[in-house]
Amino acid sequence: MHPATPPTTGTPVGRAHRTPLPRRRLLRGLLAVTVAAPLMFGAAACGDDGGAADPNAPVKLSIFWWGGDARAKLTEDALALYTQKHPNVTFEKTWQANQGYFDKLATLTAGGNPPDLFQIDDNYLAEYAARNTTLDLTPYQESGKLDTSKFPKSLWQYGVVDGKLAGLAAGENTQGLVYNKTLLTKHNLPEPTTGMSWEQHIAWAEQVTAKTKVPGTQDPSADYKAFWVWLRQQGKDLYKGKELGFTAEDVTKWFDLWKGARDRKATPTADVIHEGNASDVTKQLVVTGKAATSWVWANQMPDLKKNTKDELGVIAYPGDPSAQWARASMYWSVFKGSKNKDVAIDVINFLNNDVAAVKLLGTDRGLPSNLDLRRVVSDDTTDPAMKQSIAVEAELTQKFGESPQVPIKGHSKVKSELIKAAENAQYGRATPAEAAAQFVEACKSAIA
Amino acid sequence: MALTTAPDPTRRGPGSARAHPQRRGPGRFRHSEGLAGYVFLSPWLIGLMGVTAIPMLLSLYLSFTNYDILTPFSEVEWVGLANYERMFTADPSYWHAVRVTLTFALIAVPLKLAAALGVALLLNRAWRGVGLFRGLFYLPSLLGGSVALAIVWVNMFNRDGAFNSLLSLFGITGKPWVNDPDWALETLMVLAIWQFGAPMVIFLAGLKQVPTELYEAASVDGAGRLRQFRDVTLPMLSPVIFFNLVLETINGFQGFTAAFVLSNGTGGPVDSTLMYTLNLYITGFTDLNMGYASAMAWVFLIAIAVITAVFFSTGRFWVHYSDGEDR
Secondary structure: OOOOOOOOOOOOOOHHHHOHHHHHHHHHHHHHHHHOHHHHHHHHHHHHHHOOOOOOOOEEEEEEEEOOHHHHHHHHHHHHHHHHHOOOEEEEEEEEOOOOHHHHHHHHHHOOOOOOEEEEOOOOHHHHHHOOOEOOOHHHHHHOOOOOOOOOHHHHHOOEEOOEEOOEEEEEEOEEEEEEHHHHHHOOOOOOOOOOOHHHHHHHHHHHHHHHOOOOOOOHHHOHHHHHHHHHHOOOOOEEOOEEOOOHHHHHHHHHHHHHHHHOOOOOOHHHHHHHOOOOHHHOHHHHOOOOEEEEEHHHHHHHHOOOOOOEEEEOOOOOHHHOOOEEEEEEEEEOOOOOHHHHHHHHHHHHHOHHHHHHHOOEOEEOOOHHHHHHHHHHOOOHHHHHHHHHHHHHHOOOOOOOOOOOOOHHHHHHHHHHHHHHHHOOOOOHHHHHHHHHHHHHHHHO | OHHHHOOOOOOOOHHHHHHHHHHOOOHHHHHHHHHHHHHHHHHHHHHHHHHHHHHHHHHHHHOOEOOOOOOOHHHOOEOOOHHHHHHHHOOHHHHHHHHHHHHHHHHHHHHHHHHHHHHHHHHOOOOOOHHHHHHHHHHHHHHOOOHHHHHHHHHHOOOOOHHHHHHHHOOOOOOOHHHOOOOHHHHHHHHHHHOOHHHHHHHHHHHHHOOHHHHHHHHHOOOOHHHHHHHHHHHHHHHHHHHHHHHHHHHHHOOOHHHHHHOOOOOOOOOOOOOHHHHHHHHHHHOOOHHHHHHHHHHHHHHHHHHHHHHHHHHHHHOOOOOOOOO
């Protein structure tokens, strides 16, 4: 029915697909006017075919993600694979570094030109979902177009905001404490282990500082994910419904814990802690050599390894590891106003459940969400750093607790306020109690 | 020098006299000429409307709404003066940003102008190779508000940066300048002051315009170097000083790039580099409070307009446009 559009081969230029549409419609219109009545039925039939229902109609899907060159390569390969199977679908790919990504995404949305499909994380998922920007994926999940049957339940549930599935986990990760193995071996120091208490961790770090002259641990008091794990171990949480899940007293205890650690020289000085508070992988103190441990996500191991010659190890954060959970490292979300919803859903499904695609993507976005395929990928992996992060997550998977709710609207502000408050205490400009009071105050207005 | 005549609105050259009779031409001619004028203006006019005027009016409207970027325009809610109220009564970080910006401008701008004038005085002499020095001192300004420069600055003023290595030669232990909340803003000020080339070139041009006979007369009257500077150079230079002061103050208030790069876009450490524009940016794009950020932008615009107006009204008392023809 559509001879005007040639089947695509190789890497087609998207523009070529757009142009035939209006021209065809124009021709069809002319045809209808000149030949009129006799061909009415034919024209009508043709009109039906031209709609979104035709599975072979050319579609150009815009897709946007953050990440480095390596991720871009893997993602482009996986998308090319999709085009191979569905020659009518081509992609308009845009990607950039994490810094500035969400500014760009917001601006694109404001400009009425958001991508059909975009990568997002739990820091922003609720911001977008609460503003009705993301498509509710629940109906597609129910109809089976989006297959989550092989996903851990808690993992896809970590994409539910206000009862709607706002994003589908593109991978799984969890908090990981990364330490410098080479440094410890050189000084005959024991490696830290999962299940050490926070006090034990600090005592261990103090010992590391004393022997190696490298501060034993980054002070994570400004790090929301460390604070979060610690809170869950106290039976609290970051959020409860639309409220904070903690009080100023909890924050004071947390800041006090780390003030003690700083006084014992278990951590670097405030200015170095500040350097490590940047979220950038390359600035983590464990790879810049300014501390023996850093608080990161377990799937960042390969990236960290690229930035240091030393051997690294990874374990869970201190305390009871059941406070950690199968976190969606990032999600794929579909823009609610997208004209290509069905295709976008199918692409998400493909990226998560197609053997070849998942094998291509590896653990770059975290462990594959599909458990069957996760096994396939971990058997295949040759990268030692990736193997380590798979091993620790596989071990922790058995201990994971229930997922918390996705952080609520205002979370990005809460994150930056925690950094400000913690640094106030670290630089000695405020006591832990003062900093905690300011923080809770600022949080309340941020999530109001 | 063209530069000195620019800020001198009172000068009446022969050009204006020649233009006069044309305005009295026949009506039809005038009309078509007016149309042609608009046609020639149109590239600028379209730019002004599309890129400046309309977006500005839109942001004025948005400042009275709860616009958050993600919500479509049609669903934006009118909130009246709520954003302005919040700014003045319930947002400590807003006032913190105002304080940081004022501190920055009040210290960096005068020092930058002083440095520019001082170096311009030195380079105004007929030394051998003075042209080379003029070029060298102007060079940092060419790099302007560039990101690359800010990155270099961060690395120079780290705990283990070049500046501390230099200090250690003298047995001084430096600070982690850019990562110390007590010094981060000062580091930014030094960066701003170091880029004194642009005002310096304007000062140089101004100095060249001072008639030498004034100095001769002054020295005949027994005025020393200092006295000559105070009673001849400064008054003769005052229009140029005024021009530089206005421009640099506005620039100072709008400082963004260096603070953004130095703090990874956070205004840290502990908000010490949270300049007004950076705070505005974070509010709009990170916290998604674009309506509130628009309100901040309008207050900022008005504040700068008021400050500039104050400069202009006090200028009457210290700026001398003494070409001998007017006043």
